[in-house]
Amino acid sequence: MAFVTLDGVRHVYGRGGVGLPAVEGLSLSVKEGEFAAVVGPSGCGKSTLMKLATGLQFPAAGTVTVGGEKVSRPVKIAGMAFQAPTLLPWRTTRENLLLPLEIVEPHRSRIRRDKAAYIAKAERLLASVGLAGAGSKFPWELSGGMQQRASLCRALIHEPRLLMLDEPFGALDAFTREELWCVIRDLHAASGITVILVTHDLREAAFLADRIFVMSARPGRIIAERVVDFPRPRDLEVTYTAPFQDVVHELRAHIVRARQAA
Amino acid sequence: MSATLFVRLAPWIFTIALLVLWEAAVRVLAIPVFFLPPPTVVAGAFVEFWPAIWKNSLWTLYTTVVGFLLAIGFGLALGLAVGWSRFVYAGIYPILIGFNAVPKVAVVPILVLWFGIGTVPAVITAFLISFFPIVVNVATGLATIEPELEDVLKALGASKLDIMRKVGIPRALPYFFGSLKVAITLAFVGSVISESVASNVGIGNMMLQAQAQFQVPLVFAGLVVLAVEGIAMYAIMAWIERRMTGWAHRSGLAQG
Ligand SMILES: Nc1ncnc2c1ncn2[C@@H]1O[C@H](COP(=O)(O)OP(=O)(O)OP(=O)(O)O)[C@@H](O)[C@H]1O
Ligand SMILES: [Mg+2]
Numbered sequence: 425m426a427f428v429t430l431d432g433v434r435h436v437y438g439r440g441g442v443g444l445p446a447v448e449g450l451s452l453s454v455k456e457g458e459f460a461a462v463v464g465p466s467g468c469g470k471s472t473l474m475k476l477a478t479g480l481q482f483p484a485a486g487t488v489t490v491g492g493e494k495v496s497r498p499v500k501i502a503g504m505a506f507q508a509p510t511l512l513p514w515r516t517t518r519e520n521l522l523l524p525l526e527i528v529e530p531h532r533s534r535i536r537r538d539k540a541a542y543i544a545k546a547e548r549l550l551a552s553v554g555l556a557g558a559g560s561k562f563p564w565e566l567s568g569g570m571q572q573r574a575s576l577c578r579a580l581i582h583e584p585r586l587l588m589l590d591e592p593f594g595a596l597d598a599f600t601r602e603e604l605w606c607v608i609r610d611l612h613a614a615s616g617i618t619v620i621l622v623t624h625d626l627r628e629a630a631f632l633a634d635r636i637f638v639m640s641a642r643p644g645r646i647i648a649e650r651v652v653d654f655p656r657p658r659d660l661e662v663t664y665t666a667p668f669q670d671v672v673h674e675l676r677a678h679i680v681r682a683r684q685a686a
Numbered sequence: 687m688s689a690t691l692f693v694r695l696a697p698w699i700f701t702i703a704l705l706v707l708w709e710a711a712v713r714v715l716a717i718p719v720f721f722l723p724p725p726t727v728v729a730g731a732f733v734e735f736w737p738a739i740w741k742n743s744l745w746t747l748y749t750t751v752v753g754f755l756l757a758i759g760f761g762l763a764l765g766l767a768v769g770w771s772r773f774v775y776a777g778i779y780p781i782l783i784g785f786n787a788v789p790k791v792a793v794v795p796i797l798v799l800w801f802g803i804g805t806v807p808a809v810i811t812a813f814l815i816s817f818f819p820i821v822v823n824v825a826t827g828l829a830t831i832e833p834e835l836e837d838v839l840k841a842l843g844a845s846k847l848d849i850m851r852k853v854g855i856p857r858a859l860p861y862f863f864g865s866l867k868v869a870i871t872l873a874f875v876g877s878v879i880s881e882s883v884a885s886n887v888g889i890g891n892m893m894l895q896a897q898a899q900f901q902v903p904l905v906f907a908g909l910v911v912l913a914v915e916g917i918a919m920y921a922i923m924a925w926i927e928r929r930m931t932g933w934a935h936r937s938g939l940a941q942g
Contacts, residue, residue, distance in 0.1 A: 478841040500843040510835040513937035514856050523852060527844045564937040582842070 426489075427456040427618050428477055428586065433486035434643075435472055445484070446472045448643035454635070456585075459612055459619045461629035463675060464639030465683045470622040472644070474588050477620065478502045491585065500528065502586040503579030507594040509571035511563035517574050518559035521546040524582045531582060549577045552614075553607050569600035573607065580611065587612075589621045593628065602660055605631055613657060626679075630671045631663050638678040641686030648678045723903040728910060731903035738892060739904075743911045746877055746889040749805055750915075753812025754873040761817040761869070762862065765824025769858065770850065775825070786818045791879050798884045808880040808888060815876035816869040823865035827858025860934035863927035870919045874912060 433450040436443055447469040454460040462470050475481040476488050479498040488495040490502075503524070511520045525531035525542055535542055547559050553573040563571055572592060579587060589608075593601040609632060612619055623629050629636050630652055638648040652671060654662055662668055705725045711717070712724040719727055732739060768775045790811050797807035831853055839849050881890025889908050896904035928935070 475837070478837075480837055480840055498840050498843050500841075502841045504838045504841050506834045506838075508832065508834055510832050510838065512835075512853065512856070514931075514933045523839075524842050526852065527839060527842045527848055562933065562937070579838070588841075 425456050426453045427458070427491060428452075428454040428460075428620065429487075429489040430473070430476065430483075431487050431489070433476060433483040433488060435469070435476060435481060436484050437472075445643040447476075447645065449645045450486070450639075452637050452646050452649070454618060454620060456618055457616045459621070459632055459634045461621045461623060461633035461636045462639060463623060463626060463629050463636060463679065464644060465641050465679060465686065466624075468639045468642050468682070469644030470639060471590055473639075474504070474590050474620070474622060477586075478504065478588055499586070501584050502588055503582065503584035504588045504590070505572075505575045505579040505592045507591045509563070509568075509575035511571055511574055511578070513563055516560050516562055517550070517555070517566065518543060518546050520563065520574060521549065521559075521578050521581050524578060528582045546577070546581060549581060550574070552611070553577060554603075569596050569604065572596060572600075572604065576604075576607070576611075580615075580617075583615075585618060587617050587619045589619065589623075591622055591624060594624065601625075601628070606660065608632060609656075609658065626672045626675045627663055627668075629675065630668060631658060631660070636671075636675060638675060638682065640682045647682060648675075650674065720900060720902045723906055727903045728906045731901070731907040732910075735904055735907065739907060739911060742887060742889050742892040742908075743915065745887045746808075746874075746881065746912075747915055749808040749881075749888065750812050750870075750873045750877040750919075753809045753877060754816055754870055756809070756813040757817035757820060757869055757873065758866070760813070761820025761865075762824060764817070765821045765858070765862070766828070766850075766855075768821060769825040769828025769854065770846070775829075782818065782821065790815045790876055791883065794880050794883045797880070803884040803886065805885070805887075807884050808877045808890075811880035812873040812876035816873040819865045819868045819872070820862065823861040824858050827861035828854045831857060860927070860931040863923070863930055866923040866927065867920055870923050871916055874916050874919075878912065 429452070431451050434445050434448045435450075436445045450469070450473065452460075462473060464470055472481065476483055477490060477495070477499075479488075479490075479495045482488075482496070490499050511517070512523065515523070522535065522542060525535050531542070543559075547556075550556060550559055550573075553576060555570060555573050555577070558566060558570060558574070563574065566574065572595075576592065579589075593604055596604065605628060608619070608621075611617070612632075619632075621629070621632060633652055636650045636652060637646050638650070639645065640647045650671065654668070709724045709726060712722055723731075764778070768778055793814060794807055794811055797810050801807055801810070828850070831849070835853060836849060839853070844852075877888065878890035881888035882894050885891045889911055893905050893908035896902075896908065
């Protein structure tokens with residue numbers, strides 16, 4: 425069952441729809457519960473794709489469908505995390521996690537009454553990403569990796585059906601990044617949530633995703649789709665095997681070609 | 687003596703050194719009192735004219751604070767409106783800048799024409815001169831929300847009001863409290879200008895009269911009073927700022 429579908433989408437930034445489109449003829453389909461990754465040259469429209477799929481931007485042509493509905497406003501069932509953790513510095517980590525619940529129904533009208541239950545939920549989520557006990561700390565007291573984990577928790581607290589990650593680990597060192605790969609892998613395995621991950625890191629895409637989309641240079645469209653069928657749960661060791669390296673090489677070749685074509 | 691204690695005492699050390707230097711220079715160079723009175727003579731003026739100084743300084747403080755409070759109310763409201771809507775921003779900003787460029791001393795005659803001389807023009811001048819930094823700072827705080835955070839919230843279905851309440855306003859607070867330090871200092875400038883031109887009370891008026899009667903030590907006493915009131919109000923604003931938005935200093939959010 426397709427959960428997120430883009431069909432022949434064109435998007436142009438700016439007024440009146442003049443100028444070079446950011447994406448053109450962009451079509452892809454992600455199944456429910458699937459982990460999809462999107463890779464492509466810089467500036468090709470990956471972040472634009474995220475905004476289209478969450479209803480933050482609307483296409484000039486083509487259609488975007490999420491959960492069986494044509495997207496005509498922000499989708500409300502998505503959680504998002506970006507390269508910058510964007511936690512609110514005046515709130516503790518725990519209160520940062522509660523922020524989405526203060527906005528999304530039905531939690532919004534319940535959070536005052538059931539505060540204790542929601543706090544317990546936030547603490548459980550923090551513990552599941554290795555942040556047990558950090559709830560009462562302020563974001564600036566956390567390391568970059570810890571902030572990014574908290575940001576992930578904030579994206580997940582309202583139990584969205586769709587998780588959108590835009591280069592969430594771009595600013596982290598290699599070891600922390602691999603640690604967080606495993607965190608995401610386990611969250612995905614435990615919840616069956618649909619994930620779309622934008623990344624520059626081909627190993628990251630190959631390790632985490634069931635399906636990888638390669639985009640062309642701007643205006644972006646899909647030039648290759650690669651199913652990755654290493655059995656789950658995957659161990660970090662798999663990234664050192666020959667079949668894994670083949671996938672990475674194959675993706676790399678696509679991107680090199682896309683850049684040359686531009 | 688520890689180094690930190692030394693730093694804590696530094697303001698006093700420097701102030702006393704300045705006074706001593708001033709006194710010594712006046713005496714050594716034999717500068718006439720009607721040109722530059724030494725601190726001891728200024729202190730004498732304080733003793734001699736204390737009732738007048740006390741009354742007028744309280745009056746100036748009062749007009750300044752009233753004008754400043756008006757500026758806070760109006761500045762906050764306008765800052766929120768400007769930060770909220772691009773339409774309001776585009777429309778009002780040029781007007782605000784033009785308005786701010788007009789020297790307020792040029793406005794006082796008009797105020798006198800409307801309200802007569804006295805307290806009202808002083809309050810209004812203090813208000814007019816001090817609301818601008820508040821507006822600009824509040825609007826800046828609102829306008830510099832990270833676009834990614836806005837996306838996160840919008841994707842949850844947050845309304846503009848939600849985003850303002852949860853992010854915009856808390857974020858604008860350090861800018862707002864930071865601007866109060868600037869605004870209170872400007873408010874003193876405004877009220878004293880107006881008192882000098884069009885009033886028969888207040889420190890500005892007292893200094894003008896003292897000058898006309900050649901009581902130069904009293905003129906300097908007026909300056910000292912203004913400096914002390916300015917420092918005191920600044921310190922109060924700085925204290926409030928620290929109390930309300932300590933997180934901004936610790937997290938390194940840009941200050942307005
Ligand atoms: N708000 C905007 N206004 C105008 N043009 C934009 C805007 N956002 C993006 N663009 C343009 O659209 C194109 C696609 O941008 P997008 O951010 O989607 O790229 P990206 O693939 O995410 O890049 P990167 O890998 O560097 O993050 C870029 O060429 C960019 O200049
Ligand atoms: Mg991007």
